[in-house]
Amino acid sequence: MKNVFFIAVFLCSSFLMAQEGTNMKKVVTPPEKVKFAFEKEYPGKTPVWSEEYVGDDNDEIRYEAKYNVDQKTKATAIYDNLGVLKAYELQIPLSKLPQSAQIYLKKNYAAKAVKEIALVVDYKKTTTYEVGIQKDGKFYDVVFDKDGDFNVTIEKN
Structure with a gap:
């Protein structure tokens, strides 16, 4: 019985470590400055927050607020730590x-x-359109400028 317990604990801890090792974003509570900025810009909206490290050395943090605009429309607002x-x-x-x-x-x-x-x-107020495409088992973002002219295709992981 003791062996079964240890095996179960080992499997659970292995699963949790594997989850941390993936690129999954974990739900977080952002700094007050970030929450205040979101609440000021999108009053009455309830976001789900996650964080992501970006930059050349992954030394910059970004907070993503995903929320529902209405019953059919979703949005994401991305903030720096300030x-x-x-x-x-x-x-x-x-x-x-x-x-x-x-x-x-x-x-x-x-x-x-x-x-x-x-x-x-x-952040420069540049508008683009991103279309997520799945082709041959891969996912791509096809990017268009504000007028709808093709810009670039980016393969996503």
């Missing part, structure tokens, strides 16, 4: 994508390949 908004991503339907981007997608990808579409505004 509460400065770095990016905003809003889920949008295909019909809200600029016409030229829709034409590009129809020409180059099957309709079922499109998995998600987002309007993204970065």
